[in-house]
Amino acid sequence: MTITTVDGLIAGFKTTRYFHKSVGGNLTTGRPFSHWAMNGVPGPGAFSTSINGHILSSSQVVAISIASPAVVSVTPDHFLVAGDPVYFTTTGALPTGLTANTTYFVVGATVGQYNVALTPGGAAINTSGSQSGTHTAYAQIDGQLPFYDAPAGQSTYMARWAASTLVAGKLMLCDRLWHNGGYSATSNAVQTCTTPQWPDRDNNGGHTGEGVLLALEISAAVGAAAPTIQVAYTNTLGVARTLAPFVIAAVNSMVIGNFLPIALQAGDTGVQSLQSIKLSTSWLAGTINMVAYRVITTIDLLAAAAANHIGPVDGGLPQMFNGSVPFLLSTTPGAAPNATWGTLTVAQG
Amino acid sequence: MAITTLAQVRSGLQVPAQYIKSPNSNGVAGNWCTLWDRAFHPLPGVWDTTPAGVALVAPVTGQIAFNNPPSGNAYLARFAAMSQRSNVLGTGGAMLLDRLWHNGGFVLNTSSTQTINSVAFPARDENGSSDGVGVLLALIINTTSTTGGPPSTIAVGYTNSNGVAGRIATSLYATTAAVNPCHIYPLNLDVGDVGVRSVQTLTFTNPWTTGAAALIAYRPIALIPTDYNPRALAIDAISGAMPRLFNDSVLELWVEQGANTIFMASAEVTCTFG
Numbered sequence: 001m002t003i004t005t006v007d008g009l010i011a012g013f014k015t016t017r018y019f020h021k022s023v024g025g026n027l028t029t030g031r032p033f034s035h036w037a038m039n040g041v042p043g044p045g046a047f048s049t050s051i052n053g054h055i056l057s058s059s060q061v062v063a064i065s066i067a068s069p070a071v072v073s074v075t076p077d078h079f080l081v082a083g084d085p086v087y088f089t090t091t092g093a094l095p096t097g098l099t100a101n102t103t104y105f106v107v108g109a110t111v112g113q114y115n116v117a118l119t120p121g122g123a124a125i126n127t128s129g130s131q132s133g134t135h136t137a138y139a140q141i142d143g144q145l146p147f148y149d150a151p152a153g154q155s156t157y158m159a160r161w162a163a164s165t166l167v168a169g170k171l172m173l174c175d176r177l178w179h180n181g182g183y184s185a186t187s188n189a190v191q192t193c194t195t196p197q198w199p200d201r202d203n204n205g206g207h208t209g210e211g212v213l214l215a216l217e218i219s220a221a222v223g224a225a226a227p228t229i230q231v232a233y234t235n236t237l238g239v240a241r242t243l244a245p246f247v248i249a250a251v252n253s254m255v256i257g258n259f260l261p262i263a264l265q266a267g268d269t270g271v272q273s274l275q276s277i278k279l280s281t282s283w284l285a286g287t288i289n290m291v292a293y294r295v296i297t298t299i300d301l302l303a304a305a306a307a308n309h310i311g312p313v314d315g316g317l318p319q320m321f322n323g324s325v326p327f328l329l330s331t332t333p334g335a336a337p338n339a340t341w342g343t344l345t346v347a348q349g
Numbered sequence: 350m351a352i353t354t355l356a357q358v359r360s361g362l363q364v365p366a367q368y369i370k371s372p373n374s375n376g377v378a379g380n381w382c383t384l385w386d387r388a389f390h391p392l393p394g395v396w397d398t399t400p401a402g403v404a405l406v407a408p409v410t411g412q413i414a415f416n417n418p419p420s421g422n423a424y425l426a427r428f429a430a431m432s433q434r435s436n437v438l439g440t441g442g443a444m445l446l447d448r449l450w451h452n453g454g455f456v457l458n459t460s461s462t463q464t465i466n467s468v469a470f471p472a473r474d475e476n477g478s479s480d481g482v483g484v485l486l487a488l489i490i491n492t493t494s495t496t497g498g499p500p501s502t503i504a505v506g507y508t509n510s511n512g513v514a515g516r517i518a519t520s521l522y523a524t525t526a527a528v529n530p531c532h533i534y535p536l537n538l539d540v541g542d543v544g545v546r547s548v549q550t551l552t553f554t555n556p557w558t559t560g561a562a563a564l565i566a567y568r569p570i571a572l573i574p575t576d577y578n579p580r581a582l583a584i585d586a587i588s589g590a591m592p593r594l595f596n597d598s599v600l601e602l603w604v605e606q607g608a609n610t611i612f613m614a615s616a617e618v619t620c621t622f623g
Binding site: 006007009010011013015016017018020022039040041042043044046083084085103105120140142146159160162163164166304305306307308309311312313314339341342343345347 | 352357378441535540571572574586589590591593605
């Protein structure tokens with residue numbers, strides 16, 4: 001189903017949600033900047049330390065064992081940590097011991113598995129009896145703008161977005177599909193990874209990567225060097241591509257949040273998986289991560305402290321797929337620390 | 350019941366509520382300010398004098414007029430605002446919000462942790478409950494300008510919307526020494542949190558030496574740009590996405606200032622019931 005009428009839009013409007021983010025370190029003029037790890041509302045997000053990374057999803061189909069304690073299993077992995085709130089829905093029946101739409105807290109998280117408790121750090125819950133149907137776990141990823149899936153048979157669209165910032169520029173609303181870590185920022189050797197299949201959130205709601213882009217995000221300040229990069233990826237047609245560079249050059253001493261998009265090779269329209277990166281020289285210090293993301297929409301902020309907004313008509317109702325992990329990127333002509341705030345409203349139908 | 354058609358939006362439209370106020374001191378460009386306790390229309394709001402504060406339930410003096418629907422729900426159908434600062438294109442924003450709670454009775458000149466232990470917030474979080482989802486905190490300089498300091502951190506201990514205590518909210522932007530009444534310091538949430546259920550403590554590091562302030566809990570309703578003097582900008586039911594206003598809402602206007610000067614702000618708020 002889809003929204004095709006004004007009445008459908010009116011019926012589908014959901015709660016308006018507010019965000020603000022503070023940027024503590026200096027930006028780099030003209031380079032995108034990720035608000036993922038910045039303090040604010042929501043609070044800061046974390047980075048993966050795994051070279052193969054984690055897919056990021058605010059909803060995941062899970063299997064729940066009938067055991068003491070119950071084990072929640074996710075394929076290939078989740079990105080939850082102890083204390084994260086999570087709740088479950090099902091198309092059938094959850095095992096005895098778990099109730100749908102009740103908030104639990106993650107305990108005992110390992111790769112692809114976790115337990116849940118009634119309180120943070122509490123005793124892991126035991127399950128018994130029988131179960132049926134497909135179970136889905138909902139957990140907002142630290143750092144993401146809140147997002148909740150559409151009911152079965154419906155879709156979600158970005159309906160209204162208003163924002164302001166203390167530095168003029170452009171603000172992009174993006175869906176963060178995957179990120180990794182574990183790279184050496186001081187190595188100029190080829191560093192390889194085996195990425196999991198992207199979640200079904202490319203431009204077509206699939207995982208072949210249409211519209212999915214790559215970027216290098218800095219999570220701890222790098223040194224006074226400006227390497228180039230060669231990225232090997234597989235495009236949407238499954239063709240291996242190599243030597244993809246930065247869209248815009250790195251500069252010395254970039255701080256956390258600096259976000260350097262990777263240029264696609266000629267004819268490519270997206271990325272299906274990442275195979276390796278190679279820095280031309282050592283970055284001397286710091287921590288770097290790769291991110292797979294999809295741009296949902298952008299808004300122009302024409303001057304400092306000058307809000308702007310787009311609505312469902314002038315915004316074009318871009319679709320946001322189930323499990324989305326929305327986050328913000330900004331590009332400014334200045335380099336000063338700043339703050340950004342705004343609201344986001346979706347429509348479902 | 351809920352409004353699901355344009356015809357229902359139209360049939361449920363209410364008389365617009367008006368707002369026009371002016372501060373009596375300079376603010377800070379790029380930061381938020383509130384005219385809650387300033388004169389004209391609506392009448393000046395008052396502040397509480399206790400750390401535990403007071404849950405705010407309409408009608409409250411100082412709020413933008415809001416009536417509960419006789420049945421069904423209330424939605425924001427139109428919001429227009431104008432902020433007079435300078436004839437510069439696109440300078441600022443206006444935010445309509447629901448003020449759920451505010452307090453007073455604490456001091457700004459101590460680095461000791463001060464106990465707040467707020468009263469329960471009204472059931473007006475984004476789900477219409479008192480869990481606190483979407484409820485945020487801010488520190489507002491209210492009756493006396495600050496001097497000294499400024500604090501390197503404002504740390505508010507709170508319980509999040511999942512009932513987890515010991516969470517810490519900190520200021521969105523840096524504090525400054527001399528801040529006039531009306532200035533707002535929005536507070537960041539702790540990692541992973543999506544709202545605030547209650548407040549327990551307040552701590553300043555390197556505190557101010559004078560000044561007076563209050564904490565407030567609020568839920569943002571809508572944010573719109575403001576344009577150059579004297580043109581108002583507006584959203585309607587479609588472009589504004591019709592955020593819901595829960596019964597007993599205490600509506601307030603915040604203005605994002607484009608310059609450090611005294612200004613006048615006006616707004617018009619129209620609801621639809623259905």
